[in-house]
Amino acid sequence: MLGSIIGDIVGSIYEFNNVKTKDFPFFPEQGDFTDDSILTVATAEWLLESGGAKDSGPYYFRYASRYPHPMGAYGNSFSCWIQRAGKGDFTPYNSCGNGSAMRVGPVGWAFPTIGEVLAAAEASAACTHNHPEGIKGAQATALCIFLARIGATKEEIRMAVMSRFGYNLRFTCSEIRDTYGWGATCQDTVPQAIVAFLDGEDFEDCVRNAISLGGDSDTLGCITGSIAEAYFGIPESIYRKGMEYLPSSFRHVVKEFEQKYGNKIIKEEQYMYDRMYTPDRISSLKKHEVFVFGSNLAGMHAGGAARLAADRFGAVWGQGVGLQGQSYAIPTMQGGIETIRPYVDEFIRFAAAHPELTFYVTRIGCGIAGFTVKEIAPLFAKVVDVANIILPEDFVKVILS
Secondary structure (H helix, E strand, O other): OHHHHHHHHHHHHHOOOOOOOOOOOOOOOOOOOEHHHHHHHHHHHHHHHHOOOOOOHHHHHHHHHHOOOOEOOOOHHHHHHHHHHOOOOOOOOOOOEOHHHHOOOOHHHHOOOHHHHHHHHHHHHHOOOOOHHHHHHHHHHHHHHHHHHOOOOHHHHHHHHHHHHOOOOOOOHHHHOOOOOOOOEHHHHHHHHHHHHHOOOOHHHHHHHHHHOOOOHHHHHHHHHHHHHHHHOEEHHHHHHHHHOOOHHHHHHHHHHHHHHOOOEEOOOOOOOOOOOOOOOOOOOOOOEEEEEEEOOOOOOOOHHHHHHHHHOOOOOOOOOEEEOOEEEEEOOOOOHHHOHHHHHHHHHHHHOOOOOEEEEOOOOOOOOOOOHHHHHHHHHHHOOOOOEEOOHHHHHHHHO
16 A cells, blocks of 8 residues: 555656656655545555444544645645534535545455445545545546556556546556646546556556646546556655654554555565566666666657666666667567567677677567567577577567467
8 A cells, every 4th residue: 555655655746846757756755644645544454454344534533633734735626525524524525526536445455356446435435525526536546446456457457447437547657748737636637647557667657647747636646546556566665755744643554554555665685586487577686687678769868668767777868779788779669570689689789799698588579669579570580599588488489489
């Protein structure tokens, strides 16, 4: 559940001062948890104490009363509800606001079936956000977390949400970043947050996607972070840093919840060493390991694996070929398949000359460049017997077929 809170903290200073780039300090100096985190912890306590059987409303009232002045403040309608609830009136206010989706994260971890997850998501929302769109936003978010947690692919998650809830998820962050504006409804936030996850390469990249859209940044980060944790896991260093922002009472609830329902933390020592194939998700490297990615000759490392290489592994903007830090660029955007071959051959020669390094080749050319695995994999036919070059499993299958 900490993924929700980290996304909230990262986005906290950008809610009313949007950034339209992924290049920003991940843990801002002035950042803090907001109402999103407070109510997420309230959801966790509701599940811990009652398994979702009790009315969730008193839990949200209790936490909002304990923490009445969070960074960014509570929404106006929710603030009015708190006032009424203090007088014993817990009537929901028919909201379709994104508050139902930002606090639902723990629900996706707490139940073993889709039916139970959806029922609990509705119960967590309906005490305040009983509008159909408010409930839908909470359910869609919780479903993404559940499916990610049990090992569904991104496309399976996309299709499940589109078919069940009717959200359009057939766009990318890059396509909407320049025009997306501030919106506080589920309709204006949940699809965008899900796509930020679908576009991401790892936990941090997903949250950066969400914040870079602008809009209600902390809530976008919170929703995206909740899904990204379940799918990718949170690197241990980011997990520890996120916990440092929280009061001890919050940390206690987080730990108790994770002990009961689980979490997904990537230990620092969990590298890819001695893997037979390149892992689908790479978030860290040992000193002797190199991330091999598809680039363009201009060295514009703006998206996909190239962005990850620039953010994590030392890829240099303006350099489209060769070794850069712990990454190696192979251009794939300059024309047909035969224009890529010389660069692959050059890479193989380089790797053979550096047996002290281990090279993890990603699915170069199979993303934005538009080639298929069947087209790209044969370029690496000479690699199968090279001990220090590791290929994706589907590349190997094509080569050996």
